[in-house]
Amino acid sequence: MGLVSQPAPYGRPAPGRQATPHAGSTTPPPAAGRGTPSPAARPLPGRRLRPAVILRHTLAWLVGLLWIVPFLGILMSALRPQAELIHGWWQLGQVTISAENFVRAWNHPTAPMGEGIRNSLLVVVPSTVLPLLIASLAAYGFLRSRARVRTPLFALIILLLAVPQQMVAIPLFRILRDLGFINSYAGLVVTHTAWALPWMIMFLRNYFATLPREVEEAALLDGAGRLQIFWHVILPLSLPGLASAAALQLTWAWNDFFMALILLYEPTRLVATQRIPLLRGQYHVDWGILTAASVLTIAVPILVFALLQRYYVRGLIGWTLK
């Protein structure tokens, strides 16, 4: 009797209770001498570099060099005439830089790369736009639908991600042949689109899920229908996510060799990646023309990467990690 003076739950919070969440959120002290050096741990002027740091940097440089050397070789071979390459591209006795190999590859009599790159673009651009359109609509549906089939259907789509390309090659060829889609870009575009849909739906659904729900609800009360919300709110807010998906899909479709090999064999219709092996002569290997064709082919993904680097990397590591 005679204990209560103030209603505890709704009055001022007890100091003990307030302290708990803070204790939980404090970051643990960094382990001394381990892990990447934080800005605070960076050596001050005059302080000596520790051997571990030097070792780490040396290793990183070595690995980096190992990665860049083959590419350097390709670039050197592409830029120098055949005569200089007989004893290896690393011989730097005489270095002549010329675009000759590129011109020869571009206008090659049997497999001109110029035509190949044009064909690749004809395939890749719709193969990126089409799945983006379909997948973004599907992803929004998966996020907001209240239908019972939503979860099993989504599980099925995740499952499709695990199907290896080689497994579907023969049935795919038969279906497209029966549909008259062999040797047509439409056939390859449909294939790329279908192949991209599962990951893109999952990717975009997860991206849309990061958008604030209230903005959609505000639009709902403002009188917008679901499609209008999708078009006026979701898509504009998702431009970074869409750019990520586009960059990844564009690179993937451009680099594809396997699907094109199955579906296109008319010589004038071959895409860029299909033409590189054809540039190898029957009796001697013309490294200059081969490497020039390779450089021409990888130029497009590199350009995409350079332009959309931020979105590309974000797409790979996931947008939800912030």
Place this chain on the structure above:
Amino acid sequence: MATVQLHHVTKQFGDVTAVHDFSLEIDDGEFLVLVGPSGCGKSTLLRVVAGLEEVTSGEIYIDDRLVNHVAPKDRDVAMVFQNYALYPHMNVYDNLAFGLRMRRVARDEIDRRVRQAAEILGLADLLRRRPAQLSGGQRQRVALGRAIVREPKVFLMDEPLSNLDAKLRVEMRTELARLHQRLRVTTIYVTHDQTEAMTMGSRIVVMKDGRIQQVASPLELYEQPANLFVAGFIGSPPMNFVRGTLEPRDGDLWFAAAGISIRVPGALAGATAGLGGHPIVLGVRPEDILVDPERVRVLPDHRVEALVEVVEPLGADAFVHLLAGEQRLTARVPGRVKVRVGDRLTVAPDPDRIHLFDPATEQALSRAATSP
């Protein structure tokens, strides 16, 4: 403008009942405030009225039209969200115009209404800015503007001021009140802040655990709380509560707790009749603990001896924390009263303003209409 009627509205999420059998009629042009601690179901109720959530059972009428199955956009309500929910990729003008465009309002009419709302809210110079380029208060105004341009029947506001800093919150409170005076649109306003509730609402609904605790005007809520929860929730610092028993003595009932003995005033005699020996909770607001010796002297049956433990001067007022027997009490005294820590005082709860609660039901014992 419109009336809103809720008949036995219940909303469940799985096994959790967020709103429990809620019935209320909101008058045309009323500013109704829903207040309660977080998780009491007040936001859920607002979302149910907006149509963002479906009711589990019960009926909702807006202007006598049953809207249970009407889509949010066709209910003619506008909502202001706690985090504003502006469209980040649109400038202020487009944010305001979006709802009108979706409703295919003519272009010059949109322009007229957007500029008028911008004028009212002081946004005229900011129409080309994006939300990211605005301060919190400006964003809040855009969110309000988005509701105003629609000229809806009902405004729904979900803690619209809780993301603002303290000073701005007070300013916006006044501004909102002024806006309501001007537009007279029926408004349902949700907050967990009792000061906001008291200052803005023409009527206040106090909620707890999905149930209505009391519906009353601000003053009535303050002076006649229906139960222990309302009494403790409204008012800052909160009402003092003392647990004790009712003891019959000399033909009167006395409230008795360790170190405190007070005669139950005549106005409460009716409600306490026959409760001798029962446990009881006495409630008294800090400003109703009299410290002035002149006033205490005339209340021989209500005196309490107390030790001053802490004094918190606030300028106009001071809070004096007292120890009476085993009881801690907070008294609010005029700022100029000289009280020092360690003083022994004789204080008295104002007998006209004592509240008694049944500890079992937590309900207030009602006070007779006239006090002798």
